[in-house]
Amino acid sequence: MYGSAAKAFLIFFLLFLPGFSGLPFAENRPANSDITTVQRLRMVEEQMEGRGIKDRRVLDAMRNIPRHLFVDHSLKDRAYGDHPLPIGEGQTISQPYVVAWMTEALNLQSTDRVLEIGTGSGYQAAVLAEIVREVYTVEIRKGLKETADKLLRELGYDNIKTKYGDGYNGWEEHAPFDAIIITASANHIPPPLIKQLKKGGRLIIPLGSTLYYQTLTLVTKNNNELNVEQMGGVSFVPMIGEARRE
Numbered sequence: 001m002y003g004s005a006a007k008a009f010l011i012f013f014l015l016f017l018p019g020f021s022g023l024p025f026a027e028n029r030p031a032n033s034d035i036t037t038v039q040r041l042r043m044v045e046e047q048m049e050g051r052g053i054k055d056r057r058v059l060d061a062m063r064n065i066p067r068h069l070f071v072d073h074s075l076k077d078r079a080y081g082d083h084p085l086p087i088g089e090g091q092t093i094s095q096p097y098v099v100a101w102m103t104e105a106l107n108l109q110s111t112d113r114v115l116e117i118g119t120g121s122g123y124q125a126a127v128l129a130e131i132v133r134e135v136y137t138v139e140i141r142k143g144l145k146e147t148a149d150k151l152l153r154e155l156g157y158d159n160i161k162t163k164y165g166d167g168y169n170g171w172e173e174h175a176p177f178d179a180i181i182i183t184a185s186a187n188h189i190p191p192p193l194i195k196q197l198k199k200g201g202r203l204i205i206p207l208g209s210t211l212y213y214q215t216l217t218l219v220t221k222n223n224n225e226l227n228v229e230q231m232g233g234v235s236f237v238p239m240i241g242e243a244r245r246e
Helices: 004-015 035-051 056-064 073-078 096-105 123-129 142-154 191-195
Strands: 085-088 091-093 113-117 134-139 160-164 177-182 197-208 214-222 225-234
Touching: 035 056, 035 096, 056 096, 056 123, 073 085, 085 142, 096 123, 096 197, 096 214, 096 225, 113 123, 123 134, 123 142, 123 160, 134 142, 142 160, 191 197
Parallel strands: 113 134, 113 177, 134 160, 177 197
Antiparallel strands: 085 091, 197 214, 214 225
């Protein structure tokens, strides 16, 4: 085959050939990308589009957000896998597909104001912030709240406001909300959250046994009635605080 000098000449010739975009033996990947970009694009294609997620805004948000920054550095290589991951204090970052599924189900509009209960690492809040005008997120664990707030600020999400407190009570001073997303399980829908939801607003929650599995439940508030849609089985960590006392 080619000697070293011949190889060098061949590479030089190909690089300067008009219309040539890369070596034929180079790995086929997007230009100017690193491995996490490739993983992110594959995550969206296989885990979301492949399972029927169609909302382009949700798909674009999850293509853009560096999910690996929302997990511990030691778990970076697993950040785009099809599974939840621990984030400390007994909590998890949800499986990517579940984040997309819950977000799409809310049928968000760009002008919406959304309340999230359970900030966790801040990833779900970032996805929401890519789509809507304002995101308010409440976390009962102070350490997680502070870590998420710092990261979200570093990433430039100035449309996210974070609060340390019991999400069972929502965030009354900023109510009403167009949509509410609860990222922890409960055996009932907290009444303060229903009260803080606009007429026509949507609320999504993992509802059922907090020890085993729950049903992802979408609630739409129409006047004084609630329309309830059961979407499918999920498994989330339980809400704590007042939710456990009820």
